[in-house]
Amino acid sequence: MSDLDKVLATIDADLDAALERLFATLRLKSISTDPAFAAETRACAEWHAADLAAIGFDASVRDTAGHPMVVGHHRAGDGPSVLFYGHYDVQPVDPIELWDNDPFAPKIVTRPDGTRMLVGRGTADDKGQLMTFVEACRAWKKVTGALPVPVTVLLEGEEESGGVNLPPFLDANLEELRADTALICDTNMWDAATPAITTSLRGLCGEEIIVRAADRDLHSGFYGSAAANPNHVLAKILADLHDADGRVTLAGFYDGVPELPAALRDSWAKLDFDADAFLGEVGLSVPAGETGRSVLEQTWSRPTAEVNGMGGGYQGAGFKTVIPAEAHAKVSFRLVFDQDPHKVRDAFRAHVRARIPADCTVEFHQHGSGTAVAFDTSGPVFQKTQGALTAEWGKDAAFVGGGGSIPVTTLIKQKLGVDVVMVGFGLADDRIHSPNEKYELTSFHKGIRSWARILAALAG
Numbered sequence: 001m002s003d004l005d006k007v008l009a010t011i012d013a014d015l016d017a018a019l020e021r022l023f024a025t026l027r028l029k030s031i032s033t034d035p036a037f038a039a040e041t042r043a044c045a046e047w048h049a050a051d052l053a054a055i056g057f058d059a060s061v062r063d064t065a066g067h068p069m070v071v072g073h074h075r076a077g078d079g080p081s082v083l084f085y086g087h088y089d090v091q092p093v094d095p096i097e098l099w100d101n102d103p104f105a106p107k108i109v110t111r112p113d114g115t116r117m118l119v120g121r122g123t124a125d126d127k128g129q130l131m132t133f134v135e136a137c138r139a140w141k142k143v144t145g146a147l148p149v150p151v152t153v154l155l156e157g158e159e160e161s162g163g164v165n166l167p168p169f170l171d172a173n174l175e176e177l178r179a180d181t182a183l184i185c186d187t188n189m190w191d192a193a194t195p196a197i198t199t200s201l202r203g204l205c206g207e208e209i210i211v212r213a214a215d216r217d218l219h220s221g222f223y224g225s226a227a228a229n230p231n232h233v234l235a236k237i238l239a240d241l242h243d244a245d246g247r248v249t250l251a252g253f254y255d256g257v258p259e260l261p262a263a264l265r266d267s268w269a270k271l272d273f274d275a276d277a278f279l280g281e282v283g284l285s286v287p288a289g290e291t292g293r294s295v296l297e298q299t300w301s302r303p304t305a306e307v308n309g310m311g312g313g314y315q316g317a318g319f320k321t322v323i324p325a326e327a328h329a330k331v332s333f334r335l336v337f338d339q340d341p342h343k344v345r346d347a348f349r350a351h352v353r354a355r356i357p358a359d360c361t362v363e364f365h366q367h368g369s370g371t372a373v374a375f376d377t378s379g380p381v382f383q384k385t386q387g388a389l390t391a392e393w394g395k396d397a398a399f400v401g402g403g404g405s406i407p408v409t410t411l412i413k414q415k416l417g418v419d420v421v422m423v424g425f426g427l428a429d430d431r432i433h434s435p436n437e438k439y440e441l442t443s444f445h446k447g448i449r450s451w452a453r454i455l456a457a458l459a460g
């Protein structure tokens with residue numbers, strides 16, 4: 001029996017213990033965006049540092065101006081080294097009433113067909129995923145007393161809330177984090193049977209705006225039509241972000257957005273994506289993006305403007321005839337190729353200011369920003385990873401694009417100058433960021449086995 005076979009057998013035998021460890025971190029409410037959970041977020045960092053130390057990592061909780069990072073090192077000869085990144089923070093749970101169970105009391109649910117899923121906040125994004133890598137390391141250590149390659153683990157505590165402390169942390173610890181390849185487990189499989197390596201992610205630019213008019217809420221009969229209404233002003237600003245073809249109207253928005261390179265177009269065409277099923281699964285049927293673009297293009301290689309939140313005026317039960325003093329919106333832009341988040345922010349602010357009438361003012365708040373990232377997959381690490389995934393799943397791993405953002409990926413490429421191999425075992429229906437988030441037990445189990453194989457492949 002080879003070492004790898006022994007490691008895989010150990011992973012199978014120890015699955016229940018791995019689930020218990022996962023559930024221990026899932027119970028900690030590491031909601032990074034809400035200051036009320038700061039202490040529990042730190043407790044979660046401490047849990048992960050202790051867990052890595054138990055495997056034999058030299059691990060510590062590292063303070064930042066926000067939530068701490070966890071860094072652990074494990075040496076192993078002089079083979080090619082890896083930096084593994086995951087995030088231990090989670091999204092808020094609201095609307096809480098839509099959860100079938102306590103989001104922080106994780107449980108295993110068995111479906112009528114016998115398949116099992118892990119349900120709870122963070123099961124898929126990202127604690128369940130990051131623990132697949134950690135458990136693979138644990139199994140290698142248990143069986144051979146060593147890891148196949150030197151590993152540094154970096155766990156962030158504010159990926160879900162802007163991550164403003166990540167760039168300075170990377171800059172301050174560049175030498176310590178240096179590795180030959182970076183690995184991230186925070187993405188999806190192609191489908192439940194087909195593993196995937198995500199080769200690109202979109203960037204992001206987040207903006208919050210508050211439009212104000214009168215110095216108080218007004219009676220809409222007494223003042224109606226004489227007084228500027230911030231809700232109307234804001235609605236117009238937001239409606240004007242897109243033209244009739246679904247294109248974003250900001251000046252210069254498509255600078256740095258080329259047509260999809262032919263090789264990528266061909267490779268995506270071969271994936272045989274079912275757009276009807278993709279939309280159907282969430283109760284939709286008609287792609288709402290740019291006309292003439294496929295759904296894969298719309299979500300992987302085209303930029304967006306999305307209103308993520310908006311409000312103003314009376315939101316309570318019943319009815320209230322009021323002209324509100326202010327209206328607000330949170331808007332994000334997903335960016336592709338070489339779009340510059342700072343230019344997009346400037347163009348958005350110019351778009352807004354040009355539509356602010358007399359007597360109205362606008363206030364801007366800047367949220368996260370990051371550029372898109374893409375990797376050339378012809379390099380050996382991508383091929384080795386693909387081989388390892390194919391061996392585990394019995395199906396060729398697909399090279400896919402990603403519509404979401406994982407800001408660290410761009411930063412690692414820029415600051416450390418290495419490839420980032422993004423392998424994840426999430427599924428499109430995992431409901432990340434939503435009520436009843438889940439992770440398939442198969443994702444967790446075969447995810448651990450996959451990383452065990454990938455570590456071996458990278459060493460070879």
Ligand code: BES
Nearest residue numbers: 159160161162186187188368402404405
């Ligand atoms: N894991 C996700 C991103 C993701 C999801 C990639 C599914 C591929 C498939 C990540 O944790 C996330 O949600 N990121 C945020 C980042 C933002 C807050 C800066 C996102 O994409 O909205």
Ligand code: MN
Nearest residue numbers: 125160432433
């Ligand atoms: Mn997320």
